[in-house]
Amino acid sequence: MSSNKDKLPKQSDETPFNDIMKNLDSFFNESVKNFNSLFNQSTFDVDVYETKSNVIIEAKLPGYKRDQIKLEIIGNQIKIYVENTKLEEFRNDQRKYRSNGRSFQSMERSIPLSFTISEKDTRASYKNGILKITTPKMHADRRFIDIED
Template sequence: MSSMPPSGQNNNNKEKPENFRDLLRTMNDFIHEKPVKGFLKSIDEFFNSPFPAGAFPVQVRETADEYIISAELPGVKKEQIQLNILPNQVNISIENQEIETKEDLNNHLFQKRVSQQRLSRTIPLPIVINEKMVKASYRDGLLNIRIPIIRGKTINIED
């Protein structure tokens, strides 16, 4: 008996690396195709977003004289923030619009991409809010809203 493999098995060894190369080439083409490439790009945009899952952290504290609402908004400009005061709610909205254009060597526009993101949080409070007395400040990515607690007149009950 010979220790040499039959001649048919030598051909299978040559086919395996080529099959593997074909598989890798097919996987590479699949990843760079439009549907998958777009999906992977959307995942990248999701993780690059400063507010994952469409929310931003908000903290509400109560003191003897006021409610203090603090919202962490890193990377947001003051012009992007809008506050709306309702009778017993505060709504914080952030709107971000980005326009990306690509031009060729002759400065002809060949691609334009507009993305718009709007985030909003509504904070209910157990008091009626006087919007004229609300104060808001924004510094270093931290929005602070101060809402004074208005106490009614106390009436003594007679015997």
């Protein structure tokens, strides 16, 4: 005995409704990707090492220009800020839409050291995508405090 299911025509995956849903999925997936790129905040690699008299901080920042990098000394920390703004055009010729957007990316790292950093004696250079900060080790005068009974 055959069932009614056997007599129903086979449905195609390409119905108008499925086509609309595929287009909506594609639109939303692309919109989310573009939204995430507008507010992308990530980090960058930093290496810290010491020589006999200095602490050296190297930040890997390939593709950035010197004027996109800012350094700030706050007590015993060096903060590295990187900002990048791009105007972008998003275009899809198949779906015949185009939009313009602005992409903003900012990254920040704080590197704490075990001493107060001398702004006067700290040097920074930027070459081949590597930011190099050199600061002398500061040895504060050590003083001991008597402990009372």
